Amino acid sequence: MVKIDELTFTYNQGTSNVLEDISFDIQKGQCIAILGNNGAGKSTLIKCINRICPAQKGVVLVDGQNVYDMSRNVMAQNISYVAQDNRSLHMTVFDAILLGRKPYIKWDATAKDRQIVREIIRKMQLEDFALRNVAKLSGGEIQKVMLARALAQEPKLLLLDEPTSNLDPRNQHEVLRTVRLIAREHSISVVIVIHDLNLAIRYCDRFLFLKDSYVYSYGGLEVMTPENIEAVYEMHVHIIEVMGIPVIVPFPAEEVAVNYTVEKSKQAAAGSS
Amino acid sequence: MANNHVPQLELYQDFIKRKKQVFIISVLVTIVIALFAVSSGSLQIPLAEIAKTIMGRGELQSQTVIMNIRLPRVTAAILVGAALAVSGAVMQCVLQNPLASASTLGVSQGAAFGAALGIIVFGGGVVQSSSAATAVAINNPYIVTLCAFVCGSFSTVVVIALSQLKRDLGPAGLILAGVALSSLFAGSSALLQYFADETKISSVVFWTFGNLGSAGWKELLILALIFFLALLYFLLNRWNYNALQSGADTAKSLGVNTRAVMIVSMGICSLTAAVAVSFVGIISFVGLIAPHIMRRFIGNDYRYLIPCSASAGALLLILADTFARLAIAPVILPIGAITSFLGAPMFLYLLFRGLQGNG
Numbered sequence: 190m191v192k193i194d195e196l197t198f199t200y201n202q203g204t205s206n207v208l209e210d211i212s213f214d215i216q217k218g219q220c221i222a223i224l225g226n227n228g229a230g231k232s233t234l235i236k237c238i239n240r241i242c243p244a245q246k247g248v249v250l251v252d253g254q255n256v257y258d259m260s261r262n263v264m265a266q267n268i269s270y271v272a273q274d275n276r277s278l279h280m281t282v283f284d285a286i287l288l289g290r291k292p293y294i295k296w297d298a299t300a301k302d303r304q305i306v307r308e309i310i311r312k313m314q315l316e317d318f319a320l321r322n323v324a325k326l327s328g329g330e331i332q333k334v335m336l337a338r339a340l341a342q343e344p345k346l347l348l349l350d351e352p353t354s355n356l357d358p359r360n361q362h363e364v365l366r367t368v369r370l371i372a373r374e375h376s377i378s379v380v381i382v383i384h385d386l387n388l389a390i391r392y393c394d395r396f397l398f399l400k401d402s403y404v405y406s407y408g409g410l411e412v413m414t415p416e417n418i419e420a421v422y423e424m425h426v427h428i429i430e431v432m433g434i435p436v437i438v439p440f441p442a443e444e445v446a447v448n449y450t451v452e453k454s455k456q457a458a459a460g461s462s
Numbered sequence: 463m464a465n466n467h468v469p470q471l472e473l474y475q476d477f478i479k480r481k482k483q484v485f486i487i488s489v490l491v492t493i494v495i496a497l498f499a500v501s502s503g504s505l506q507i508p509l510a511e512i513a514k515t516i517m518g519r520g521e522l523q524s525q526t527v528i529m530n531i532r533l534p535r536v537t538a539a540i541l542v543g544a545a546l547a548v549s550g551a552v553m554q555c556v557l558q559n560p561l562a563s564a565s566t567l568g569v570s571q572g573a574a575f576g577a578a579l580g581i582i583v584f585g586g587g588v589v590q591s592s593s594a595a596t597a598v599a600i601n602n603p604y605i606v607t608l609c610a611f612v613c614g615s616f617s618t619v620v621v622i623a624l625s626q627l628k629r630d631l632g633p634a635g636l637i638l639a640g641v642a643l644s645s646l647f648a649g650s651s652a653l654l655q656y657f658a659d660e661t662k663i664s665s666v667v668f669w670t671f672g673n674l675g676s677a678g679w680k681e682l683l684i685l686a687l688i689f690f691l692a693l694l695y696f697l698l699n700r701w702n703y704n705a706l707q708s709g710a711d712t713a714k715s716l717g718v719n720t721r722a723v724m725i726v727s728m729g730i731c732s733l734t735a736a737v738a739v740s741f742v743g744i745i746s747f748v749g750l751i752a753p754h755i756m757r758r759f760i761g762n763d764y765r766y767l768i769p770c771s772a773s774a775g776a777l778l779l780i781l782a783d784t785f786a787r788l789a790i791a792p793v794i795l796p797i798g799a800i801t802s803f804l805g806a807p808m809f810l811y812l813l814f815r816g817l818q819g820n821g
Contacts, residue, residue: 236711239714239715240714241711241714241715260717261714261717261718261719262717264717265715265716265717266717268715269715270711270712270715271712272708272709272711272712274709275708275709275712278707278708279707279761279762280704280707280761280762280763281474281477281761283474283477284704284763285708288701288704288705288708288716289716291701291704291705291716291717291718292716292717294701297765303474319473319474320473320474320477322761342716348715
C-alpha cells in the first residue's frame with residue numbers, strides 16, 4: 190500500500206506553494222487518476238512522489254517505508270516513472286527495457302536481468318520490435334516500450350505522466366488497458382496524470398482533483414460529479430450514461446451561450462413562419 | 463510464443479557480439495597503424511627491429527629513434543586521441559548535446575590562452591632554431607603547460623559554477639556558456655599577442671598548432687595515469703550515461719543522481735582534456751568526431767561507446783600524425799591543422815547523414 194501524507198512543494202523558497210498538504214492513499218492494484226487544470230501541479234505531484242522534485246515537507250510511504258529515506262537505487266526498485274515525452278530515445282527496444290534493470294545492476298546486466306526483459310517483451314507483445322530503434326517507433330509503440338521498461342523495475346508503485354497525450358484514440362485505450370492489466374496482474378499501484386476525464390473514468394479506480402495547490406476531492410466514481418468537475422475545471426458538464434458507462438460531455442460557458450442564441454433564433458424563425 | 467522466445471535473445475546476443483567485434487577490430491587496426499607509424503619516417507625500421515628494440519636488444523640508432531622520438535610520439539597520439547574522444551563522448555551524453563566537446567566548452571581555447579599567457583607574460587622562454595621544421599621551440603614547457611592546464615580547467619570551473627548558481631540552466635545553456643568563454647579567451651589571446659614581440663608570437667602560434675612530439679615519457683606517464691583513472695570512472699558510470707539518454711527525469715527515476723553524475727563527469731572530462739591539450743597543444747575535432755564515427759557502427763550504448771571511442775580517437779590521431787609526418791617529409795605539418803582539415807569535412811558528412819540523438 191502507498192500512503193502520501195502532507196506533501197508540500199514549492200519551486201523557489203518564499204514563493205507560494207505549488208502543492209500544499211497533499212494526502213491520499215492507494216491500495217495495491219489500484220489506478221488513481223490525478224485530475225486538474227493545466228498548471229494545477231499534477232505532474233509536479235508525481236515528481237514529488239519519486240523525488241524528481243524533492244518535496245519540502247511530507248512523507249511518501251511504500252509498504253511502510255518512507256521513500257525520502259531510501260537510497261536512490263532502492264527507491265527506483267520501488268517506484269517507476271514514465272515521462273510525458275519519450276520520442277527521442279536512440280537505443281534498441283531491448284536496451285531501453287534493460288534500462289529498467291539499472292537499479293538492480295551492480296557491474297553489468299546478468300542473465301537474470303536479460304531473462305526478465307525477455308519475459309516482459311513477450312508479455313507486452315514487443316517481440317517484433319526488440320532490436321528496433323525506439324525513436325523510430327510510433328507513439329503507441331513507444332509508450333508500450335516505456336511501460337515495459339517501467340515494469341522491468343519490478344515496482345510497487347508506477348507513476349505515469351500523461352501517458353496518452355501523444356496518442357490516437359485507439360492507442361490511448363490500448364495503452365491504458367495495458368496499464369490496468371499490469372496493475373491488476375502485478376498488484377502494482379498506479380498513479381496517472383490524465384486530462385481526458387472519460388478515459389479516467391474508464392480505466393481508473395479512484396480520482397484525485399487538484400485545485401489551487403490542494404486536494405479538492407478524492408474518492409471513487411462518487412466524486413466524479415458535475416459540481417466537482419465544474420469547480421475544478423470552471424466548465425459546465427453533463428454526465429450521461431452510454432451502455433452503462435458514464436460519459437462526461439463538456440459545455441464550456443461560451444458554447445452554452447452560443448447554443449442558447451441558436452435555440453433562440455430557431456424559435457424565432459419557427460414563430461415567424 | 464515459446465518459439466519467439468529463444469531466437470530473440472540469440473539475436474540480441476548477436477547484436478551485442480557485433481559491438482564487441484567492432485571494438486576488437488578497431489583496437490587491432492590501431493595497433494597495426496601504430497606499428498606502421500613507428501616503423502616509417504626518414505629512417506625506415508623493420509617490424510622485427512621494432513620488436514627487438516622494445517625488448518631492449520635493438521641497435522643503438524633504432525633504439526634512439528624508437529624510444530626517444532617515434533614511440534613517445536605514437537604513445538602521445540594514442541593517449542591524447544583516446545582521452546579527447548572519451549571526454550567528448552561523455553560530455554555529449556551528460557550535456558545531451560551532440561556538439562559538446564573540449565573545444566565547444568572552451569577548454570581548448572582556455573588552454574590556448576593559458577599557453578599564450580605562459581609564453582608572453584610568464585616568460586616560458588623562446589629559442590630560435592636553425593631547422594626549418596622547428597623554426598621556433600618553447601624553452602620552458604612546464605610554465606606553458608601549467609598555464610594551459612589552469613586556464614583550460616578554468617572554463618570548466620566557470621561552466622560548473624554557472625550550472626550550480628543557476629540551476630535551471632539546461633544543457634544548451636552550458637554550451638552557450640562555453641561559446642562565450644571561448645570568445646573571451648580568443649579575445650584575450652589576441653590582446654596578449656598584440657602587445658608581444660614577434661618571437662613570442664611565433665612561439666604562441668607554434669604551440670597552438672599542436673605538436674605530439676613535445677611530450678616526453680614523464681608527461682605521458684602523467685597523462686596515462688589521469689586517462690586510465692578517468693576511463694575507469696566513465697566505465698563505472700556507463701549505465702548512468704545510458705539512463706541519462708532517456709532524459710534527466712527518467713534517469714532520476716532509475717536511481718541516477720543526475721546532478722552529481724553530470725558535474726563530476728564534466729569535471730573529469732575537462733581535466734583529462736585540459737591535461738592532454740596542455741602537453742601537446744590544440745587538437746581539434748578528434749573529441750567531437752571520434753564518438754560520432756563509432757555511433758555509426760555501435761549506436762549510443764555507452765557500455766561499448768566509451769571503449770570504442772577511445773580506440774577510434776587513438777586511431778584518428780595516429781593516422782593524422784603519420785600523415786603530418788610523411789606527407790611532405792622532412793617537414794612535419796601541424797597536427798592541429800591536420801585534424802581540423804580531416805575532421806571538418808568528416809563532421810559535415812556526418813551532419814549530412816544526421817547525427818544520432820542527444821549524442
